[in-house]
Amino acid sequence: MSTTGDSAQHISGAAESGKECADWQALLERIPYARHLGLEVQRGDAGVLVHLPCREALIGNFMLPALHGGVLGALIELTARVAAQSQDAEIRCPRILDSHINYLRSAKARSTFARADIIRQGRRTSLVQVTCWQGDENKPIATGQVQLLLPTMAAQQEDRHGH
Amino acid sequence: MAKPNTVQHSNAVATAWQFTEQVPHGRELGMQVVSVDQGQVCMRLTPQSWMFAHEDTKEICTSVLYSLADSAGGLAVFAGALELMPIATLDLRMDYLRPASGDQALLAVATCRHLTDEVAFIHCDILNEGNRELLATANATFMRNTQGQQFHAGGRGKESA
Numbered sequence: 001m002s003t004t005g006d007s008a009q010h011i012s013g014a015a016e017s018g019k020e021c022a023d024w025q026a027l028l029e030r031i032p033y034a035r036h037l038g039l040e041v042q043r044g045d046a047g048v049l050v051h052l053p054c055r056e057a058l059i060g061n062f063m064l065p066a067l068h069g070g071v072l073g074a075l076i077e078l079t080a081r082v083a084a085q086s087q088d089a090e091i092r093c094p095r096i097l098d099s100h101i102n103y104l105r106s107a108k109a110r111s112t113f114a115r116a117d118i119i120r121q122g123r124r125t126s127l128v129q130v131t132c133w134q135g136d137e138n139k140p141i142a143t144g145q146v147q148l149l150l151p152t153m154a155a156q157q158e159d160r161h162g163h
Numbered sequence: 164m165a166k167p168n169t170v171q172h173s174n175a176v177a178t179a180w181q182f183t184e185q186v187p188h189g190r191e192l193g194m195q196v197v198s199v200d201q202g203q204v205c206m207r208l209t210p211q212s213w214m215f216a217h218e219d220t221k222e223i224c225t226s227v228l229y230s231l232a233d234s235a236g237g238l239a240v241f242a243g244a245l246e247l248m249p250i251a252t253l254d255l256r257m258d259y260l261r262p263a264s265g266d267q268a269l270l271a272v273a274t275c276r277h278l279t280d281e282v283a284f285i286h287c288d289i290l291n292e293g294n295r296e297l298l299a300t301a302n303a304t305f306m307r308n309t310q311g312q313q314f315h316a317g318g319r320g321k322e323s324a
Contacts, residue, residue: 032217033216056187057190059186059187059188060187068187070226070229073229073230073257077224093217096259097259098257099225101256103251103253
């Protein structure tokens with residue numbers, strides 16, 4: 001994963017990258033729907049990637065065939081969620097507020113990859129840009145921006161008291 | 164331009180309905196088309212535990228709502244256009260208003276807000292079936308008459324120009 005405007009991220013060592021992969025995988029495995037989709041974390045040239053293996057149940061158009069737009073939506077939202085959570089010092093579980101996804105090319109029935117760029121990590125919110133591709137990373141098939149809310153201590157206590 | 168008759172209208176919607184229910188990802192999530200009435204599409208999804216966002220809460224993952232909105236939105240293009248043609252999602256924006264509880268079915272209500280020769284603008288609401296609480300809203304833009312495969316479902320598809 002890279003952080004926009006933070007050059008320190010680009011010189012992180014291989015050991016650090018390995019730990020980041022393990023951290024992301026652990027966060028993904030806590031999400032039942034991510035496990036169902038079979039999302040797996042990989043180490044790419046420029047940082048951590050999330051891989052979505054293809055299977056027939058993910059098809060949205062069986063004539064092309066092409067992946068369902070909602071499957072790419074899930075890859076983008078879940079990658080953004082894990083990126084925002086791993087970046088948070090307290091590893092708070094974020095709530096997805098909104099997502100806006102642009103479909104750039106047809107998503108073929110094959111392996112899809114996603115990488116996250118944190119546009120802004122604030123105290124209460126995180127805005128994450130996710131890029132998806134198949135085969136050629138320079139030919140993205142979809143990009144998405146996801147806005148997440150990082151719960152404050154006060155909000156967590158309110159939840160506990162059932163307000 | 165000749166106005167298609169009502170028989171063709173109902174055929175186009177029926178074929179799109181049938182096509183929607185055959186989509187593998189929709190079948191996996193258990194999406195059902197409830198109704199298509201005067202351009203308004205209603206779809207339903209019964210949550211299952213593998214759709215959850217957390218181990219400990221029964222909150223449904225937002226991405227499941229996203230898939231439901233995309234499917235209902237696609238069918239709403241045909242419900243609005245009343246003709247069959249290949250379409251593609253250009254973009255989709257979701258706002259998640261409330262967490263979706265896993266113990267209630269989800270309903271998606273989608274309508275075509277505006278149609279041009281090339282583009283369809285769709286709005287979709289995702290509701291709790293029980294109390295009709297609004298859980299999420301979606302706005303999507305679909306491209307009409309995309310290149311590539313022509314629309315066929317059960318051999319009754321129509322070639323688009």
